[in-house]
Amino acid sequence: QVQLVQSGTEVKNPGASVRVSCKASGYTFTTSSFHWVRQAPGHSLEWMGWINPGNGNTKYSQNFQGRVTITRDTSASTVYMELSSLRSEDTALYYCARGRSTTLTTGAGYWGQGTLVTVSS
Amino acid sequence: DIQMTQSPSSLSASVGDRVTITCRASQSVSTYLHWYQQKPGKAPNLLIYTASNLPNGVPSRFSGSGSGTDFTLTISSLQPEDFATYYCQQSHSAPLTFGQGTRLEI
Numbered sequence: 001q002v003q004l005v006q007s008g009t010e011v012k013n014p015g016a017s018v019r020v021s022c023k024a025s026g027y028t029f030t031t032s033s034f035h036w037v038r039q040a041p042g043h044s045l046e047w048m049g050w051i052n053p054g055n056g057n058t059k060y061s062q063n064f065q066g067r068v069t070i071t072r073d074t075s076a077s078t079v080y081m082e083l084s085s086l087r088s089e090d091t092a093l094y095y096c097a098r099g100r101s102t103t104l105t106t107g108a109g110y111w112g113q114g115t116l117v118t119v120s121s
Numbered sequence: 122d123i124q125m126t127q128s129p130s131s132l133s134a135s136v137g138d139r140v141t142i143t144c145r146a147s148q149s150v151s152t153y154l155h156w157y158q159q160k161p162g163k164a165p166n167l168l169i170y171t172a173s174n175l176p177n178g179v180p181s182r183f184s185g186s187g188s189g190t191d192f193t194l195t196i197s198s199l200q201p202e203d204f205a206t207y208y209c210q211q212s213h214s215a216p217l218t219f220g221q222g223t224r225l226e227i
Contacts, residue, residue, distance in 0.1 A: 107155035
């Protein structure tokens with residue numbers, strides 16, 4: 001069965017970077033895209049970016065002003081999301097989610113368990 | 122960015138009720154519109170993709186319709202497990218955007 005397992009809770013100082021991983025299993029890694037979505041406490045969902053693991057193509061939300069980078073390691077069936085120049089407003093639960101195909105336009109049918117990132121001095 | 126506006130923001134209903142949630146896009150998204158259900162402390166779950174399609178395993182009491190800018194999610198007969206928050210999302214144009222959510226309460 002499809003599983004997405006994310007790395008654990010992170011606590012970071014303002015200005016630091018964080019890298020969250022998402023390991024996929026139960027299917028062929030390169031046949032579906034990945035999205036990263038975050039959710040601040042009590043807020044709606046916010047899309048951060050997307051990667052096609054087959055060719056490495058990415059697309060990012062400009063709302064993060066170039067602070068987000070998504071990569072993949074096909075040998076490890078893992079995608080990574082790095083967010084730099086952290087500020088308190090980045091405190092949120094970060095999710096990876098698998099798209100229903102390799103394109104950007106399909107919904108996300110499988111989600112990781114979420115990774116809590118807390119930014120505090 | 123395409124703005125997604127859901128209504129209502131919250132809704133009280135009873136088991137067995139028929140419920141409709143609407144989602145309006147600030148510009149046309151064709152049928153690149155998806156619906157998610159989220160329960161407290163859990164990741165979202167895909168309910169409807171591309172406006173009207175049910176993923177495997179989603180009960181048939183859920184249905185979606187619409188195209189362009191106006192969409193609806195309907196639950197034909199509420200079950201106790203349906204009390205949750207519902208989000209619409211457009212994937213027509215990056216950045217993909219979500220609605221603010223509709224909290225469905227007893």
